[in-house]
Amino acid sequence: MEALFQYFRKFSPLSKEAEKAIAEISSMVTIKKNNDLQPIGHTCKTIYFIKKGVARIYYFKDGIDITERFFFENSIIARVESLFTGKPSRKAIQILEDAEVVAINSNQLFKLYDDYPEIERLFRKIFESAYVETVNRIEGIQFHSAEERYNALLHEAPDVLMRVPLKYVASYLGITQVSLSRIRGHR
């Protein structure tokens, strides 16, 4: 739990009471590799913080498994397109390395926003920052060849290639596994 509060401090300081209020609506979850932390079709009512492990958000498009994003230690995961709309998510969260996560109940969290503007501010900043990352990602996708995208990933997030099966990386890069393998062979 302390790791979570330390993560929060990068965005915005919280009072002790606010930390306590968040602790009260949170719980620790341990989950093994290859399991879904949240299934497809479920409305997102939990914001997770990864203390240990690796996860991905994925979905199926025309029957093909597509990875939307990877998540590592010290990051927040949520299927925002469900969390912020209240609609069921077509995406799932899968654990790729045995994980310990903090689960924060989002409905209760949103209620805390009324009593603790500092908590609302904190999460505003967290999601603003996630929004910026997402906008930057689009820039990385538009108008780059598969090979350029692979090299960028190799350079910016070698962790992904070390800790995640390549078949998941391929769809993240928007290519087939076979193409990824071919690109990797080019050296």
Next chain:
Amino acid sequence: MEALFQYFRKFSPLSKEAEKAIAEISSMVTIKKNNDLQPIGHTCKTIYFIKKGVARIYYFKDGIDITERFFFENSIIARVESLFTGKPSRKAIQILEDAEVVAINSNQLFKLYDDYPEIERLFRKIFESAYVETVNRIEGIQFHSAEERYNALLHEAPDVLMRVPLKYVASYLGITQVSLSRIRGHR
């Protein structure tokens, strides 16, 4: 200005004082087609609301003009990767049809957050919603052929194809203008 407050109401109600406070830090701007509302290299300190007209955010990648997104009436524009980080933006906002926009000073707006939690909440919701749109857009890009992306645009936002030069649409779709023309010829 009333159009702006009406837009706000879709997200979260504001008290009269809060509306007044926002009005005080805002101004109306009229700007002609093909002009940059904000140039490349400028740190984003303004959030715009389009009352009338069309705009796009664009940047240069290896000397090529790339459109990140289009904006129409009744929407908020900001280069969030600069607004939320304080870093200069490599992107510009260009007007594509003579426009009237409301310019909200973001530094003053962020100060209002302290006195008016309702304003912080409103903009939190506005940007959460923009974040969701951006996440959904990635889904539309990953693993779709250029033709599928064109058809999706034709179906979901025919406005873009009616009101925007195709050369800007091509880079938005992540293809060359020549490819877009070829795809359009396929019927």
Next chain:
DNA sequence: GTAATTATTTATCTTATGATAAAGGATTGG
């Protein structure tokens, strides 16, 4: 209204990536 500029289309050729199949490696469960 006309010339000049800019936008769009069409054509040709090349190349990157998809689809499919199959072989080789690695991991996992009993």
Next chain:
DNA sequence: CCAATCCTTTATCATAAGATAAATAATTAC
């Protein structure tokens, strides 16, 4: 520790999209 499964690579062929050039169409400025 072995068998079964799953992951990754390699090979072949087909196709979508890039690059370039040039023709046509539309818009803009004078």
